[in-house]
Amino acid sequence: MSTSVKKGQWVQVHEIVLKPEERTAKIPDDTKKVPLELWVKGFLNEDSNMGDTAEITTITGRKVSGTLVDVNPVYKYGFGDEYVPELLKIGLQVKKIVRGEEK
Amino acid sequence: MNRDNSYAAVSARNSEIIKNATGIDYSVYETGGIAFDYERMMSDTGYSLEDIIEIQREVGVGNTPLLELKNITELVRKTSPKGKGARIFVKDEQCNPSGSFKDRRAAISVFQAKKLGYKGIAAATSGNYGAAVASQAAMRNLDCIIVQECFDSRKVGQPEILEKQRKCECLGAEVIQLSVGPELFYTFLRVLEDTGYFNASLYSTFGIAGVETLGYEIAMQCREMLGRDPDYVIATQAGGGNLTGTARGLIKAGALNTKIYGASVDLKGLHMASDNDFNKKSFTTGHTGFGMPYATNPDHADVPRSAARTLRYMDAFLTVKQGEVFYMTEVLSNLEGMERGPAGNTSLTAAFALARELDEDQIIVVQETEYTGAGKHPLPQLAFAKHNCIEVKFGNPDEEIPGLDIILPDHPSLITARYADMEKLKKSYIKNAVHHVGATKANEEDIEFLIKDTKSNREFVIETLNSLNVDIIV
Numbered sequence: 001m002s003t004s005v006k007k008g009q010w011v012q013v014h015e016i017v018l019k020p021e022e023r024t025a026k027i028p029d030d031t032k033k034v035p036l037e038l039w040v041k042g043f044l045n046e047d048s049n050m051g052d053t054a055e056i057t058t059i060t061g062r063k064v065s066g067t068l069v070d071v072n073p074v075y076k077y078g079f080g081d082e083y084v085p086e087l088l089k090i091g092l093q094v095k096k097i098v099r100g101e102e103k
Numbered sequence: 104m105n106r107d108n109s110y111a112a113v114s115a116r117n118s119e120i121i122k123n124a125t126g127i128d129y130s131v132y133e134t135g136g137i138a139f140d141y142e143r144m145m146s147d148t149g150y151s152l153e154d155i156i157e158i159q160r161e162v163g164v165g166n167t168p169l170l171e172l173k174n175i176t177e178l179v180r181k182t183s184p185k186g187k188g189a190r191i192f193v194k195d196e197q198c199n200p201s202g203s204f205k206d207r208r209a210a211i212s213v214f215q216a217k218k219l220g221y222k223g224i225a226a227a228t229s230g231n232y233g234a235a236v237a238s239q240a241a242m243r244n245l246d247c248i249i250v251q252e253c254f255d256s257r258k259v260g261q262p263e264i265l266e267k268q269r270k271c272e273c274l275g276a277e278v279i280q281l282s283v284g285p286e287l288f289y290t291f292l293r294v295l296e297d298t299g300y301f302n303a304s305l306y307s308t309f310g311i312a313g314v315e316t317l318g319y320e321i322a323m324q325c326r327e328m329l330g331r332d333p334d335y336v337i338a339t340q341a342g343g344g345n346l347t348g349t350a351r352g353l354i355k356a357g358a359l360n361t362k363i364y365g366a367s368v369d370l371k372g373l374h375m376a377s378d379n380d381f382n383k384k385s386f387t388t389g390h391t392g393f394g395m396p397y398a399t400n401p402d403h404a405d406v407p408r409s410a411a412r413t414l415r416y417m418d419a420f421l422t423v424k425q426g427e428v429f430y431m432t433e434v435l436s437n438l439e440g441m442e443r444g445p446a447g448n449t450s451l452t453a454a455f456a457l458a459r460e461l462d463e464d465q466i467i468v469v470q471e472t473e474y475t476g477a478g479k480h481p482l483p484q485l486a487f488a489k490h491n492c493i494e495v496k497f498g499n500p501d502e503e504i505p506g507l508d509i510i511l512p513d514h515p516s517l518i519t520a521r522y523a524d525m526e527k528l529k530k531s532y533i534k535n536a537v538h539h540v541g542a543t544k545a546n547e548e549d550i551e552f553l554i555k556d557t558k559s560n561r562e563f564v565i566e567t568l569n570s571l572n573v574d575i576i577v
Contacts, residue, residue: 018286022110027284028377034256037282038290041272060223060246060277062298075269077262077478080486086495086511087481090430091437094515098177098438 005048005071012041012073013056013066040064041073106296113292121406124295124302126219129407137542138552139408141415145351148308150211152355156316158214162242164206165316167198169324169468174438175451179458182516189458189465192333193451194321195472197443200242201274202474204317205235208344209303211313213239216301223247223300227291227405229264230341230388231473236303237276247276248300250291254282255381262487263387263446266478283381288405305342306404306411314348315355321468322356332358333468335457337450340365340394340420343401343411349470350416362418366453367394368446369422369521370505383506385425385488389449394420395523399531402539414532414557420523421453424500426510427518428452429481434515445481447473456520485509529557533567544574 005011018036042056042064054068096102106112113120122128127147132140150158159165172191180188199206209232216224223246226236233249240247249271254260260268260280271278279294281287295302304310318336325333336353338346350363368390373380375392384390398420401409431452432445444451451469458467477483485495494508499517503510512518533553542549545568553564565575 017281017290018110023284024110024286026376028374028380031284031376031378034282034378036284036286036290037254037256037258039254039258039280040277042277058277059272059275060248060298062248062277075265075477077265077483079477079480080262080483082486082489084482084485084489084495086497087429087433087485089497090433090511094178094434094438097181097515098174100181102181 005044005050005068007044007047009044010041010072011044011054011056011068012039012070013054013064014039014069015066039069040066044068108293110286110289113289113296116296117292118407120292120296121302124300125304125307125406126215127307132408134548137536137540137545137549141412144408145308145312145410148312150312152315152319155211155312159207159210159313159316162210162239163200164210165199165320167320168195169193169321169328170195172439175434175455176458178434178438178515179455180463182514183459186463187459187461188463189334189461189467191454191458191467191469193469193472194317197472197474201231201234201238201270203231203235203447204314204345204471205230205232206238207317208232208305208310208313209235209239211309212236212301212303212307213243213245215309216245216303217243219301221245221299221301223298224303225250225291225294225298225300226303226305227287228305229253229267231267232305233267233276233278234270234274237271237274241275246300248279248294248298249276250279250287250294251281252283252287253280256282256378259382261382261387262478262483266476283376283378285376291405302405304404304406305344306406306409308410311344311348311351311410314344315352317470318349318352319356321349321470322353322358325466325468329466332361333466335362335364335465335467336470337364337366337454337457337467338470339389339447339449340367340413341388341390341397342393342404343397343409343413345471346413347411347416363416364453364457365394365413365417365420366450367391367420367422368428368449369424373505380506382491383493385484385493385509386428386446389446391422395528399528400535412556414529415555416558420525420528421456422521422523423449423452423456424503424510425505426500426503427512429485429509430511430518431455432481441472442475443472444475445479445484447471452518453520456518460520529559529563530567532557533564534571537568537571537573542573544576546576550575
């Protein structure tokens with residue numbers, strides 16, 4: 001079930017900074033019910049398995065421990081996973097107005 | 104050395120940590136009452152406007168073009184009563200190295216950090232400022248950590264914030280990503296304490312002084328291009344530094360008759376610290392969720408006294424709708440050939456609305472643009488909104504309900520200026536200023552300070568203090 005990740009690989013670790021009961025009073029109820037979580041990336045310091053507690057060295061040289069959650073994390077966003085055709089109407093509309101072609 | 108890193112213990116060390124991380128002892132500016140010595144705090148940066156220009160030029164920051172948006176002005180005139188339709192100009196701030204005006208702020212903080220011998224620099228921001236600090240840190244050979252509010256409890260983040268994270272990482276910075284909540288500040292304090300890095304606070308004197316060149320350049324460029332100062336400058340209002348610095352720069356240039364307007368995207372009803380609401384916002388900055396509280400309560404920032412003091416300089420505050428800003432972003436692309444924003448087009452949208460009310464001989468300057476691209480563009484942002492069950496449709500933007508729908512105007516004439524109640528904002532500010540120090544009385548110095556900090560008058564300040572049961576001692 002576990003994947004072995006080699007020392008030196010670029011990974012992401014996760015930690016709980018504050019448990020729900022440790023959160024400050026001045027936040028909405030929905031936020032109070034969930035922990036304050038942290039993710040940070042770095043080079044893995046020892047061979048580890050996904051889901052293990054692992055130590056990393058971040059790009060600034062900090063040593064941070066957390067649960068190993070990702071290897072070579074990718075940037076998954078782009079220009080959206082569905083097109084937004086509504087936007088096409090806007091350019092056509094304002095060009096017509098500026099060119100005096102609006103009815 | 105074993106420090107107590109509990110929430111309570113770190114919070115209790117707040118003042119000491121900030122003092123070590125800014126090199127500023129804020130206590131020397133306090134009077135013991137409501138007032139503090141703002142101008143002395145600002146002049147204690149030790150940098151003149153000329154020094155700041157020089158620091159910025161060294162790293163390719165500033166001196167951005169001022170462009171006239173002729174087709175957009177034409178669109179205003181075609182959709183306004185005869186004789187109405189001010190000329191709109193834009194300061195193309197995306198030409199800065201990291202793609203926004205935030206480089207101006209970062210340049211000074213990073214210069215100061217280097218000068219004082221810090222090994223690295225850190226900032227708490229989910230905005231363009233992170234990339235600006237990362238970029239400037241790279242240029243001056245400092246390490247950089249950005250602490251970012253990024254995900255909801257499902258680890259879902261807005262494409263705009265994720266892009267800002269990528270950019271920081273690609274500029275060589277470490278990014279600490281957090282889930283929703285104001286306790287981000289606790290993590291940030293721990294980072295400052297553990298690393299000994301400089302705090303590139305958006306609210307420090309350096310962060311504001313760096314924006315003064317923006318206002319100064321606007322005045323100089325308008326005089327060169329038009330032979331006079333602009334009638335209006337519109338700044339997107341979030342934390343207040345953009346507007347404050349720009350206004351101070353205009354004043355330093357002697358443009359004393361130019362009106363300063365703020366603009367924020369209306370996100371009424373969405374709570375900024377709510378896990379559920381976090382991804383229902385299509386704007387992560389430049390919105391009323393920051394713009395209003397930072398105008399009325401500037402000193403709840405990450406430094407004891409914020410240098411960003413909106414109400415000291417703002418003449419009017421316009422709110423615009425999310426759908427209107429996305430619409431104007433498309434207009435800017437299609438009519439002017441400039442792909443920018445979207446968040447940076449908040450002030451452009453307000454300018455469009457304002458221009459429709461003004462005579463043709465009036466000049467409005469929109470004081471920023473920002474870079475665009477994957478994640479930070481109407482396409483991914485509206486696709487993301489749809490995934491979060493926000494309806495995207497055409498209609499009357501006045502009916503837009505943040506978190507439920509985004510209404511693209513059926514016609515540009517539906518983009519209208521909505522003015523916030525300045526008197527209410529000023530009263531709220533005075534109340535917060537009193538509470539900030541727990542004041543029960545106010546002396547002449549306090550009154551003078553409040554008049555300046557609200558750009559109001561003695562009668563208004565005294566009346567408001569009376570309503571708060573604060574004793575006046577003169």
